Amino acid sequence: MTLVAILSGAGISTDSGIPDYRGPSGVWREDPEAEKLVTYDFYMADPEIRRRSWLLRRTMAARNPEPNAAHRAVAELERSGTPVRVLTQNIDGLHQAAGLPARKVLELHGTAREVTCTRCHARSSMDEALERVEAGEADPACTLCGGILKAATVMFGEPLDPQVLADAMAIAKGCEVFVAVGSTLQVQPAASLAGIAAEHGARLIVVNAEPTPYDALADEVVREPIGTALPKLLAGLAAS
Template sequence: MIASDLRSAIDRLGDMIAEASVVVPFTGAGISTESGIPDFRSPGGLWSRNQPIPFDAFVARQDARDEAWRRRFAMESVFKTARPGRGHRALANLYRAGKIPAVLTQNIDNLHQASGFAEHDVVELHGNTTYARCIGCGKRYEIDWVKWCWDRTGHAPHCTACDEPVKTATISFGQAMPEAEMHRAAELAKQCDLMLAIGSSLVVWPAAGLPITAKNSGAKLVIINNESTDQDELADLVIRYDIGEVLGPFVGN
């Protein structure tokens, strides 16, 4: 069912949340645009200006690594100043109330943690861009350290422990999905009785299969997204209004 107006959408969503015992949100870029972080796929999004750099290119070529880090440094002020929006805060409120055990997210911006979710209850399917890791041994590096190396040499750095390239702790095209996170996400999708797919185009697989897993396991599905998705016909409720407006009433005090 597609909500016909904002008020009835909020009321119906509130009823569904109240009736559910376990609510699992699945979030995409749309929940963070209110926080000033641009999405990737829409017209004017990041990928309309720069094609993503595949993982194999990052591994193989210094120039690809340099370009990847140049782009990341260009976004540093955006990520550093971003604050959780109404959507993040509403989910955090439901989390504190015991309705939400964890949030599944395609986002890499750390805003769910900043909104009040414990770090271990944010299941990051595509990683996190607020820090970096060596792609060899996994050693963690802070962005400021990478920038310090960049300023000294003009190139993306290598690990001080094993000399492999250092990359943002995100999942690039062609890179293996994180097994533990995907397993936990699938289990949560199977256990919930309501899944909220929020701000995701639901076209990036395998993560986009999680709402289908929830639905096939007996959960109700709500899709909140400005544009239609391929999974709208599966949903019990489709809300095509601004995410902040829809979830704002659930922020609490």
């Protein structure tokens, strides 16, 4: 059967109330200083940056985002029997929350559902860390070694997990259809997966509101809203 690889970016989660970063009203355009909150060097060097970052995490968690129609459509494609692999730039866990098995999701930029110690690398739940913030710890430290805690995400200035990237490249090379959805395809090396798929003969479909650097390589470019366009597109793939 046709292997469908789906590269999902921030745009797939905006209908769930999670703002994107580089869109017309994206986080970075509205507040360029916000990028420091997810830049490793700034985060490690400045306790005030860490305090603001924890407050932002607390705010995001309080919104309790739920999967939207696009996430559910991906899970439905998998349930139809079509082989699906999701390569996501997102850290929100909404693909899994929609019912897609975790083993079929590669989180290229890590997960915001866990935290990790930058010294001893112990991992624990984000909920636990946010409970400490709620209790008054502005910059909670690792309970094991006292090191600086951060979300288990790949910040700017940090490399991607080499095994996750290698697995993603193998999927891009081996798939028959590659759908890039809600991604500006500007952040490397994740964006290069679209080009790798096209070079290895996959049918490349780009679903995004704004133009991307890979549109010229695409067999199909869809500019319609993701919440309606993706379910229609994936239903067509399931039927084919």
